[in-house]
Amino acid sequence: MNKDIKGYNKSQTTADKKICDLLATIIDENLPKAENKVWHAHPVWFLDGNPIVGYSKQKAGWRLMFWSGADFEEDKLDVVGGKFKDASIFYNSVDEINAKDLKRWLKKSKTIQWDYKNIVKRKGVLERLK
Numbered sequence: 001m002n003k004d005i006k007g008y009n010k011s012q013t014t015a016d017k018k019i020c021d022l023l024a025t026i027i028d029e030n031l032p033k034a035e036n037k038v039w040h041a042h043p044v045w046f047l048d049g050n051p052i053v054g055y056s057k058q059k060a061g062w063r064l065m066f067w068s069g070a071d072f073e074e075d076k077l078d079v080v081g082g083k084f085k086d087a088s089i090f091y092n093s094v095d096e097i098n099a100k101d102l103k104r105w106l107k108k109s110k111t112i113q114w115d116y117k118n119i120v121k122r123k124g125v126l127e128r129l130k
Contacts, residue, residue: 001028004038012057018094019062023055026099030106050117050129052109061092064102072108076101 001024009020020043027045028036034045034052044054051067066072069087070079077087091097113129 001025002036002038002043005036005043008038008043015093016057016062019091019097020055022094022097023062023064023091023102026097026102027053027106030103031110047110047113048117050113050115052113053106058090061090063088063090066105066109068109068113069105071112072105074101074105074108077105 005024009017009024012020024043027034031045031047031052034047035049036043036045038044039051039054042054042056045052053064053066055062055064057063065086065088066077068085069077070085072087074087077089079087115129
């Protein structure tokens with residue numbers, strides 16, 4: 001795990017650190033070739049420079065977001081809006097994290113990707129990569 005992500009997780013409360021550490025561990029194990037760093041103030045994993053998954057603290061809890069998750073066809077992932085292809089799930093306890101679900105979503109994140117890396121160059125238009 002990236003040292004900055006370790007530091008980010010360590011800076012959280014004890015309960016929140018458990019959530020962050022479990023998410024980071026499962027993501028690292030299932031996306032071993034992904035670059036990971038603190039990006040826009042929260043941990044994010046990238047494949048070939050394209051953001052894939054990340055988590056951040058929000059009012060509703062810890063948001064685990066998949067940039068292309070809207071196309072995963074997963075009932076537990078909430079799709080908000082429609083302009084972008086992201087989908088999320090919120091956690092407030094480490095016990096709420098279903099590792100089997102998370103691993104399945106991470107597997108899909110490798111094969112279902114929209115090109116966020118070049119979204120600025122394309123003036124906000126997303127193109128499907130995979």
